């Protein structure tokens with residue numbers, strides 16, 4: 001046990017925790033994005049999907065607990081690694097030419113904060129209904145429409161999805177590298193899998209606020 005804790009607290013241990021918790025998040029967003037596309041099949045399909053997710057409440061709460069633990073572990077490892085890196089180099093490099101530096105890599109921290117803010121709002125809005133004036137339990141089709149037809153909320157969703165795409169592009173690649181699933185390459189920016197994950201997830205999510213704004217869905221109540 002103490003060897004496990006020592007590993008978890010080491011720099012590579014923290015990077016492994018960040019990678020594994022990030023991969024759990026990627027699995028979740030892939031599933032959630034696919035489920036959201038049922039919006040195009042209508043109110044009945046979305047209702048049945050919400051009921052299906054609640055087939056076994058103990059299982060649903062177990063999945064929620066794993067997701068929450070993954071988010072907390074991801075934030076804690078990111079924070080601890082950032083603090084250690086700062087402590088190791090309190091004065092910045094006079095000149096720094098990173099071999100691989102992308103906008104996605106540079107915006108990981110603030111993009112992550114934006115995503116966290118989005119998730120808190122999103123849960124209040126579509127799971128608890130606290131910020132959604134027409135919220136009804138087990139009616140995600142109408143709940144999504146009433147939420148996203150507010151232009152400011154739709155724009156917030158679009159900004160969060162852009163941030164999610166960038167976070168996934170860098171994060172998916174970084175986790176594959178940490179876990180040794182991707183080898184060092186002479187072309188470090190040729191990240192086919194990371195690009196595919198980012199485009200499929202962010203692109204799939206973005207369709208819903210855009211379709212709502214352009215009137216593709218009509219509320220049924």
Ligand code: HEM
Nearest residue numbers: 029032036050064119122126127140144164205206208209
């Ligand atoms: C256009 C984008 C999105 C739409 C339309 C959407 C829609 C929804 C809806 C309708 C629910 C409630 C489902 C139910 O209670 O049956 C929900 C829950 C949730 N969403 Fe999203 N979502 C979107 C994007 C995201 C993103 C990007 C994330 C995370 C990065 C996310 C994380 C969650 C979580 C954690 C829940 C709670 C799941 C649970 O009840 O255990 N969503 N979403």
